[in-house]
Amino acid sequence: MNLLIYKTQEELQEDLVDYIVAIANKAIEEQGCFNFVLTGGNSPKALYHSLATSYKDKIDWTKVYFFFGDERNVMPTHESYNGLMAKTAMLDLLEIPENQIFYVDTTLAPEKAAIEYTKAINAHFKGADLSFDLILLGMGDDAHTASLFPGTTILNSKEVEVDSVFVEKLSTYRISFTAPLINKAKNIAFLVFGENKADAVKHVIEDKKKNTKLYPTQLIDPIDGSVTWFLDDAAAALLDN
Numbered sequence: 018m019n020l021l022i023y024k025t026q027e028e029l030q031e032d033l034v035d036y037i038v039a040i041a042n043k044a045i046e047e048q049g050c051f052n053f054v055l056t057g058g059n060s061p062k063a064l065y066h067s068l069a070t071s072y073k074d075k076i077d078w079t080k081v082y083f084f085f086g087d088e089r090n091v092m093p094t095h096e097s098y099n100g101l102m103a104k105t106a107m108l109d110l111l112e113i114p115e116n117q118i119f120y121v122d123t124t125l126a127p128e129k130a131a132i133e134y135t136k137a138i139n140a141h142f143k144g145a146d147l148s149f150d151l152i153l154l155g156m157g158d159d160a161h162t163a164s165l166f167p168g169t170t171i172l173n174s175k176e177v178e179v180d181s182v183f184v185e186k187l188s189t190y191r192i193s194f195t196a197p198l199i200n201k202a203k204n205i206a207f208l209v210f211g212e213n214k215a216d217a218v219k220h221v222i223e224d225k226k227k228n229t230k231l232y233p234t235q236l237i238d239p240i241d242g243s244v245t246w247f248l249d250d251a252a253a254a255l256l257d258n
């Protein structure tokens with residue numbers, strides 16, 4: 018696991034964009050495409066905008082396929098739909114064709130939406146191993162990532178798939194990659210900043226005895242892939258030096 022800690026979010030973001038560009042170009046060179054899983058939430062918005070503007074010419078976007086590590090159970094036009102956030106911040110600016118973007122179809126019931134998304138991902142990988150080139154993840158202050166929330170049933174999944182899950186604390190369903198699907202990735206990058214995340218960061222990174230029910234991000238432990246944490250000083254404040 019690589020731990021990168023930055024004084025400012027701007028420095029963090031600059032390095033993270035360079036990291037994404039490097040992985041994208043390596044994947045495109047080696048296999049002709051870059052399978053990129055986006056995170057939702059607020060943290061990535063500036064990063065997405067930067068990729069679509071100052072870094073627009075650094076990647077051959079015609080070779081990039083976009084996926085979502087989780088989605089809220091709202092209509093695609095709803096402001097909290099992760100797909101809409103990414104569309105607005107990046108995908109529209111890059112004029113990415115629809116056939117390169119895998120949105121979660123939340124017009125379906127959550128369970129069906131998850132089944133259909135799993136089918137679409139398997140079809141894209143043509144039945145091969147579902148190992149995405151890069152999965153970008155955020156983390157909540159409760160140590161959830163994607164929609165792997167503390168105490169939820171999806172944490173027990175051993176399936177390499179997208180699943181639906183009822184999140185009691187939000188009183189809503191979510192659609193999310195399971196931990197086994199995330200752990201198939203070649204590269205995983207966490208984008209976590211802000212002091213409100215410091216306690217969760219400490220537990221996830223430093224707890225010797227894991228408690229994945231309480232700190233679900235501890236489940237993220239890829240078989241062969243790399244994990245890199247992009248943190249600012251505030252989020253890393255409680256880590257032992």
Ligand SMILES: O=C(O)[C@H](O)[C@@H](O)[C@H](O)[C@H](O)COP(=O)(O)O
Nearest residue numbers: 057058059060155156157162163
């Ligand atoms: O759908 C979502 O909200 C995300 O996938 C979720 O896992 C997010 O990454 C964390 O909640 C952190 O969110 P912030 O970046 O807004 O702090």
